[in-house]
Amino acid sequence: MNKVIKYVIIDILRNKIVVAYTIFLFIISFSVFSLEDNTAKGLLSLLNLILFIVPLVSIIFSTIYIYNSSEFIELLLSQPLKRKQIWLSLFSGLSVSMAFAYLIGTGIPLLIFEPSELGIIMVIIGCLLSIIFVAIAMLAAVSTRDKAKGIGVAILLWLYFALIFDGLVLFLLFQFEDYPLEKVMMLISAFNPIDLSRILILMQLDVSALMGYTGAVFKDFFGTGIGFIVALLTLLLWVYIPLLLSLRKFKRKDL
Amino acid sequence: MIEAKNISKSFGKLKALDSVSISCNSGECIALIGPNGSGKTTFIKSVLGLVVPDSGEILFNKKNITNDWKYRSQIGYMPQIGRYPDNMTIGQLIKMMKDIRKMDADNSDEELIHNFQLEKIFDKRMRTLSGGTRQKVSAALAFLFNPVVLILDEPTAGLDPVASEILKEKIIKEKQKGKLILITSHVLSELDDLISQLIYMQDGKLIVHKSIEELRTLTKEQKLSKAIAKLMIQSAGNE
Numbered sequence: 001m002n003k004v005i006k007y008v009i010i011d012i013l014r015n016k017i018v019v020a021y022t023i024f025l026f027i028i029s030f031s032v033f034s035l036e037d038n039t040a041k042g043l044l045s046l047l048n049l050i051l052f053i054v055p056l057v058s059i060i061f062s063t064i065y066i067y068n069s070s071e072f073i074e075l076l077l078s079q080p081l082k083r084k085q086i087w088l089s090l091f092s093g094l095s096v097s098m099a100f101a102y103l104i105g106t107g108i109p110l111l112i113f114e115p116s117e118l119g120i121i122m123v124i125i126g127c128l129l130s131i132i133f134v135a136i137a138m139l140a141a142v143s144t145r146d147k148a149k150g151i152g153v154a155i156l157l158w159l160y161f162a163l164i165f166d167g168l169v170l171f172l173l174f175q176f177e178d179y180p181l182e183k184v185m186m187l188i189s190a191f192n193p194i195d196l197s198r199i200l201i202l203m204q205l206d207v208s209a210l211m212g213y214t215g216a217v218f219k220d221f222f223g224t225g226i227g228f229i230v231a232l233l234t235l236l237l238w239v240y241i242p243l244l245l246s247l248r249k250f251k252r253k254d255l
Numbered sequence: 256m257i258e259a260k261n262i263s264k265s266f267g268k269l270k271a272l273d274s275v276s277i278s279c280n281s282g283e284c285i286a287l288i289g290p291n292g293s294g295k296t297t298f299i300k301s302v303l304g305l306v307v308p309d310s311g312e313i314l315f316n317k318k319n320i321t322n323d324w325k326y327r328s329q330i331g332y333m334p335q336i337g338r339y340p341d342n343m344t345i346g347q348l349i350k351m352m353k354d355i356r357k358m359d360a361d362n363s364d365e366e367l368i369h370n371f372q373l374e375k376i377f378d379k380r381m382r383t384l385s386g387g388t389r390q391k392v393s394a395a396l397a398f399l400f401n402p403v404v405l406i407l408d409e410p411t412a413g414l415d416p417v418a419s420e421i422l423k424e425k426i427i428k429e430k431q432k433g434k435l436i437l438i439t440s441h442v443l444s445e446l447d448d449l450i451s452q453l454i455y456m457q458d459g460k461l462i463v464h465k466s467i468e469e470l471r472t473l474t475k476e477q478k479l480s481k482a483i484a485k486l487m488i489q490s491a492g493n494e
Contacts, residue, residue, distance in 0.1 A: 014342045071338030078303050079355055080328035229283055254266075254306040 002077065004086060006092025011072070012065065018101050021057050025105025028053075035115045038207060043114060043122070045138040046106070047201055050126055051194050054102060056132045062137035063093050067147045073255050087250045091243060092136060098130040120205045125197045125235070132193045132238045133158075139246040142253060165192045171211050182217035190231075193238045200231050256281045256404065256435050257302060262311030264297055264459075271297040273459040274311065279437065281403065284430045286446050287439040288483065289456035295439045296335060296458070299406055303332055303439075328356065331402035335409045335439075337393035339381040344390055346377035348399045349399070356400050367395040370421045386413045394422055398429070406427060411445055423449065443480035452481075455486060462490050 012018055028049060076086045078135070107123045114122075138152055144150040170187060173181060177196035189195045203222040220228040257279045264272040271294045279285055287295045300306040302313060304320055304327065312319055315326040338349055353363060368374065371391040384392070390413045397405060407426070411419040426449055430436055440446055453470055455463040463470075465484060467479070476482040 003354055011340060011342060014375065070338045074305070074334070074338060075340075076355070077305055078327065078330075078332040079332070079352070080325055082324045082354065252307055255300070 004081070004089035004094075005015045005092050008069075008090055008134060011069070012093060012097040015065075017061060018097050021061070021100040022105040025053070025102065026109065028104045028190070029109035032169060033100065033109060038209075039113055043118070043205065044207065046110070047198065048124070050106060050122075051129075051198055052162055054126055054129050054149060054196060055162060057082045058098050059140075059154045059158050060151065062134045063141045063151050065094060066090065066141035067150060070255075071089035071225060083251050084247060087138075087247050088159060091134065094134045094138075095131045098129040098134055102130050111131045118201075121204055122201055125200060128232075128235045128239070129193060129197055132235065132242075135239045135242040137247070139242040139249075142249045161192055161194050165195065171194075176198045177187070182214050190234045194235060195234055196231055256316060257437075258314040258317075259302070260314070261300070261311050262298075262308040262313060262353045264294075264306060264308045270459045272301070272308065275456070275459070275461045276396065276453060277312075277461060277464060281380075281431045281432075281435045281437055283452050284426070284436040284438070284450045285452045285454060286450040287437060287454045287456065288443070289462075290391075293456045294459040295456055296408055297459075299332075299408055299437065299439065302406065303327065303330065319345075319380055328400070329403045331397035331400060331405045333393045333397035333405075333410055337389045338390070339392070341380065341382035343376070343381050344378050344479070345373055345381065345384075348392065349373075349377075349396070352399065354395055357415070362401060363399050364401045365395075365396050365399065367391075367425055370425070371395060371418060385409055387415060387418065390414050391418055398425060403434055403468075407433060407436070407438045409441070411440065411442060419445070443483055445480075447479045450461065455483070455490070457490060 031235060032049065033039065033042045034045045037046065072091070073086060077146065103123065106126055109123055110119045113119075136157060140153045140157060143149050144153060169185070172188075173185075189199055199218055199222055203219055222231055257277075259275060259277045261274040261276055262272055263274050264285070273294075275294070275298060276387070286393070287298070289295055297306055301308050302315075303319075304324070307321075311315075312321070314320070315329075316321075318326065320326055337368070343351070371394070373391060373395060381389070381392075390410075394410060397407065404485070405426075410422055410426075414422065426436060426438070428449075430449070438446065438450065450467060452466050453463065454461065465473070470479075470482050470486075471477060474482040474485045476485060
């Protein structure tokens with residue numbers, strides 16, 4: 001198992017995109033913190049940037065990588081290796097590279113400027129988010145044979161999680177504003193890993209006090225230890241379920 | 256050694272394999288021929304587990320290959336179009352394959368690597384290689400692990416005459432060691448001195464599986480290419 005992971009990681013590192021992505025994250029993180037004199041403000045701006053960029057790069061890079069390594073997968077499949085092993089190695093290789101890029105690019109500046117619990121939480125969530133979108137990308141890539149279509153699906157998925165989902169939620173909120181939706185909102189947020197990450201981090205910031213009643217309900221739940229763990233587990237489910245589905249599809253795929 | 260029982264496979268409407276039953280024994284060198292799209296490659300890929308048949312079963316050494324993967328350690332496969340990771344060099348690729356197969360230097364068969372003089376270009380990246388050099392790498396990889404079964408999909412396509420001759424000699428040598436060799440090819444004249452059995456497929460169906468002697472007496476032709484041409488015309492006439 002480790003051998004295949006090793007070759008996947010070497011291959012990804014040879015591909016300069018990940019290095020460029022790391023440097024890009026590093027520059028952004030540093031400049032955001034240098035621009036704002038207040039670290040809390042810097043954190044908020046950085047949060048919004050990260051919640052857009054990390055999923056986008058993760059999902060698109062992984063999808064393209066899976067399509068481009070179809071030769072590699074074919075080669076491995078004619079060797080005495082299990083399909084499950086090959087697929088999980090690809091996933092691990094991609095996850096490690098994306099999470100590592102985030103860890104270096106954003107993790108280091110974050111921990112320099114905000115060496116607190118909050119900084120650590122942000123690092124963990126960024127890594128988790130990277131891995132979640134690797135898993136989603138693998139599901140998108142295994143579902144369609146056509147490369148252009150697969151990348152299109154990946155971009156659409158990102159758009160959905162980053163923008164459309166919020167639009168839908170807002171629409172729902174306005175339609176049912178007469179009803180108490182705070183608890184429902186908590187459940188709905190579990191269906192979008194980006195939203196869930198945003199809430200998790202916002203709850204650690206003081207700005208959550210400005211978010212009205214919904215914010216208070218959220219703080220009541222996500223601010224506590226149990227709520228935090230439930231949210232983290234939900235994020236882990238977001239890794240597990242797409243990965244499991246993609247693995248099941250890959251096992252039956254013709255190459 | 257390899258036994259396929261009634262395997263069928265469809266890609267959408269196209270029936271690539273239509274209840275094909277083939278049994279292959281070690282020591283044979285079997286040519287798999289047929290027009291383009293007759294299901295040869297699909298059959299080979301089913302044996303390798305790259306394609307999962309819709310129905311039927313394939314036995315390798317009397318063991319069903321579904322959900323098995325260890326049997327592939329006994330197969331050397333040379334694909335029709337060798338596709339390899341672009342960023343790897345030939346040397347890295349060969350090293351990686353040895354690593355994955357857990358091979359030592361002693362029990363690997365590097366004859367083809369020497370004969371094709373691949374060492375000289377070990378640091379060339381795969382994406383810069385010509386089609387023919389790629390074929391050489393594919394061939395070298397297929398023979399590298401001393402497998403009991405060799406599956407060669409269009410082995411000589413794209414190779415220059417010298418390389419093609421080297422490969423043919425190697426195939427004959429391995430055949431004499433009692434290995435099972437499956438070859439698909441379009442260049443019939445090349446197969447003349449290699450093969451001992453012939454499988455002819457058309458539209459996903461197995462039409463003929465006979466030994467060369469039988470075939471020669473049947474069609475009364477000495478040259479393989481002529482015998483096969485006769486066979487093709489016959490089977491076309493029957494429809």
